[in-house]
Structure formats: C-alpha cells, structure tokens
Amino acid sequence: MFNNYFGKLDENQKNAIFLIILFGIISLLGDVIYEGARSVNGPYLETLCASALIVGLVVGFGEFLGYAIRLLSGYFSDKTKAHWFFTIFGYGLLISVLLLALSNYWQFAAIFIVLERMGKELRSPARDTILSYATKQVGTGLGFGIAEFLDQIGAVIGPLVFTFVFIGAGSIKTVADYQQGYSYFWMPFVMLMLVLFFAYFKVRYPEEFESLNSKKEESEKIPKVFWTYSLYTFITTIGFVSFAFIGFHLKVRVFF
Numbered sequence: 001m002f003n004n005y006f007g008k009l010d011e012n013q014k015n016a017i018f019l020i021i022l023f024g025i026i027s028l029l030g031d032v033i034y035e036g037a038r039s040v041n042g043p044y045l046e047t048l049c050a051s052a053l054i055v056g057l058v059v060g061f062g063e064f065l066g067y068a069i070r071l072l073s074g075y076f077s078d079k080t081k082a083h084w085f086f087t088i089f090g091y092g093l094l095i096s097v098l099l100l101a102l103s104n105y106w107q108f109a110a111i112f113i114v115l116e117r118m119g120k121e122l123r124s125p126a127r128d129t130i131l132s133y134a135t136k137q138v139g140t141g142l143g144f145g146i147a148e149f150l151d152q153i154g155a156v157i158g159p160l161v162f163t164f165v166f167i168g169a170g171s172i173k174t175v176a177d178y179q180q181g182y183s184y185f186w187m188p189f190v191m192l193m194l195v196l197f198f199a200y201f202k203v204r205y206p207e208e209f210e211s212l213n214s215k216k217e218e219s220e221k222i223p224k225v226f227w228t229y230s231l232y233t234f235i236t237t238i239g240f241v242s243f244a245f246i247g248f249h250l251k252v253r254v255f256f
Contacts, residue, residue: 093119
C-alpha cells in the first residue's frame, strides 16, 4: 500500500513527506522531554518544599506567558519570515527541562518550568507554518496527521521515563530521584537538535513548497465551522486544571 502511494508522488511531494516525517520525529523527541517533565513538575516542586499556591502560580503564569508570547512570535515569525530561527530557538529552550536536574530550590525550578513554556510557544507558530508549506504538496490532513501521530508517541514515552525511574525508587521519592529522571532527557534533546538542524539544512526555504503547489485555494475566508469549533474548545476547556497542580495534591494526599 505504501509503495503504491509513494510511487505516485513526484519529487517535490516526496521531499515534502520527508520534511513532515522529520518534523514528526522532532515533535516526538520534544514531547518525550517536555511531556515527561510536565508529568512530574508539580510533585517535584512539592519535594522542593513549594506550596500549592506556588505551584498554581508557577504553572498558571507559565501557561499565560506562553500563550501571550505565541501571539507575538506568530506575528514576528510571519512578518520576518524567520520561521527556522523561532523554531530552532524555541526547541533550544527545552534545555531548561534538563536544567531541572540541577535545581535544588523551587525558585530555580520555577524559572526553568516557565522557560520551557515560553520555548513551546515561541516555536509552535513557526513550526506549524513550516509544516503547512510542506502539507500543501500532500494534503493538510495527511501531513499534520503524520506529524501528530509521531508527536503522540513521544507524549506517551516521556512520562514512562519517570515511571521506570520511580519503580526502582521505592515508596519515598527524593529530590535525587526526580533529578535522575530529568537527566535522562539529555539524549533525546541532543538527538532532537541534530534532526532539527538536519531538516534546516535539507529544506532551508520550505515556502517554496507552497509556490510549487498547483492547486487553487478555494477561499481565503475562514469558514463558520472554525468559529464554532473554537467556541466549543473554549467552553469545554475553561474549567481544566493543570496536571502539575493535580500531581502536587496526589503526592501530598495519596502517595505521601
């Protein structure tokens, strides 16, 4: 089936698929790092003697600042066409997760947690723009579907890293146990940056994919279903509580 599909693609479409898969791998490795960290950030702050109020403030401020930055990073990456710069710099800030392994005070850990959120929002608009150029060659749904499939694999693997660390740690989780788990993310971080730079040098001008696309856009107007879906998403997520906060209370009240 795959041979029949890829056999029908021209050279530009094959290059586009290749870039999409590269970004899927990048997203996979990125999710291993930051989803793994986010699964234990709340309990880790508690272990460093932070209160529930501090955890709520840190997580909430990180999310707010991140999405506020997304508005600016999306605008400037589009205006300057510096999509690769924002993507590489944003992924580079994942090093803040690794630095959590060196944090013995909640104040430093809080800074690194906020920096990780900032990095995600710096890179996301630019990365998705690069992907959108490539998906014009093979179909938006298929392109983003491939990238998201690989992304979710990383989202599962990341928390499992700490699962295996904690299995060997016993019932009492110390600061050293958490730091050991964070330290394991050095390898996926190095691999991520290598793949990212490889993708950059392989396809430095992804906007050329769009210019090569012969299909005419149906309409520039945003359809009504977009606004309906956006409203639905807003209403259904307005009461969500960050897992860092939930994890904090699970550690204090359930797992001790």
